Amino acid sequence: MTSQEDHIHPLKQKITDLLHAQQYQQALEILSDISPEDHRDDWFLHHRGMLHSYLENYSAAVADFTAAIAINPHNALNFTFRALAYLWLEDHAAAILDETQAILIDDELGEAYFGRGNVYYELKDFERAILDYNRAILLDPTHEIALNHRSCAYFHLGNYEQAMSDAEAALTLNPDYADAIVSLAECHSATGNAELFYELMEKALTIDPTELDLLSPQTLARHQNEPQFLALKEKYAAQ
Numbered sequence: 001m002t003s004q005e006d007h008i009h010p011l012k013q014k015i016t017d018l019l020h021a022q023q024y025q026q027a028l029e030i031l032s033d034i035s036p037e038d039h040r041d042d043w044f045l046h047h048r049g050m051l052h053s054y055l056e057n058y059s060a061a062v063a064d065f066t067a068a069i070a071i072n073p074h075n076a077l078n079f080t081f082r083a084l085a086y087l088w089l090e091d092h093a094a095a096i097l098d099e100t101q102a103i104l105i106d107d108e109l110g111e112a113y114f115g116r117g118n119v120y121y122e123l124k125d126f127e128r129a130i131l132d133y134n135r136a137i138l139l140d141p142t143h144e145i146a147l148n149h150r151s152c153a154y155f156h157l158g159n160y161e162q163a164m165s166d167a168e169a170a171l172t173l174n175p176d177y178a179d180a181i182v183s184l185a186e187c188h189s190a191t192g193n194a195e196l197f198y199e200l201m202e203k204a205l206t207i208d209p210t211e212l213d214l215l216s217p218q219t220l221a222r223h224q225n226e227p228q229f230l231a232l233k234e235k236y237a238a239q
Contacts, residue, residue: 015047024054042068046078053085061085076105080112087119095119110139114146117153126153144173148180151187155216160187178207179214186219198228209236 011030018027031048049064065082072078083098099116102109117132133150137143151166164187170180185200204211212233223229 012043019047019050022054024051027051028055040071042072042075042078045071046075046081049081049085053081053088056088058085058088062089074105076102076109076112079105080109080115083112083115083119087115087122092119092123108139110136110143110146113139114143114149117146117149121149121153124156126156129153130157142173144170144177144180147173148177148183151180151183155183155186155190160190163187176207178204178211181207182211182214186216189219189222194223194226197223198232201232205232205236212236 045068052061154163
C-alpha cells in the first residue's frame with residue numbers, strides 16, 4: 001500500500017463513521033481540507049455532496065455531485081444523489097433527467113426509480129409516480145417508504161382500495177410507521193369510516209405529534225370542524 005493509500009483509507013473510514021454518527025458538520029470540515037490528489041477520487045466529492053445535502057446546502061451539493069460525475073460518469077449514485085438535491089431546489093426537470101440517467105447506468109438501482117417517482121409525485125403526475133414506485137418495490141419488496149408513497153399516489157387518484165392495501169403492506173413491515181398510519185386513516189375517512197379514521201390518527205399522533213400536517217386538503221375539509229378533530233389538534237399541539 002502506498003503512502004497516499006495509507007492516508008486515504010483511514011480518512012474514508014473516519015468520514016463514514018462521522019456520517020453514521022450524524023456528525024455532518026465535523027465530517028464536512030474534514031472534507032473541506034482534503035488534498036488536491038484526493039479531489040481526483042469521486043468518493044470524496046460524492047460524500048461531501050451528501051453532507052451538503054444533509055445540511056440543506058443544496059446548491060453546494062449539486063456542485064460536488066457534478067464534479068464527482070465529471071470524474072466518474074458511470075457511478076449511478078452520483079446522479080441519483082444530485083437528483084435529490086435538484087428536487088429540494090425544485091428543479092424537477094433536472095431531477096428527472098438525473099434519475100433517468102442513473103437508471104440507464106444501473107436499471108436495478110431501486111432508489112433511482114423511487115427518487116424519480118417522488119419527482120413525478122411532486123408534479124402531481126401520480127400515474128407516472130406509481131409506475132416508478134412499482135419498479136422500486138419490485139426490486140425491494142421491503143421498501144416501506146415506497147409502499148406508502150404509492151399508497152398516497154393511489155389515494156390522490158381515488159383508488160382507495162389499492163391505497164389501503166399499500167398502507168397496510170407498509171405497516172406490516174413497520175407497525176410504527178406513522179406516515180403509513182395516516183395514509184390508512186385517510187383511506188378510511190374517504191370511504192366513510194370516521195371512527196377508524198380517528199382511532200388511527202390517535203395512534204399516529206402518539207408516535208409523531210406532527211402527523212396532522214400530513215393530512216390532505218380533502219380530509220381536512222371533511223373533519224376540521226368536528227369536535228373530535230379539534231380535541232385531537234388541541235391535545236397534540238403542545239407536544
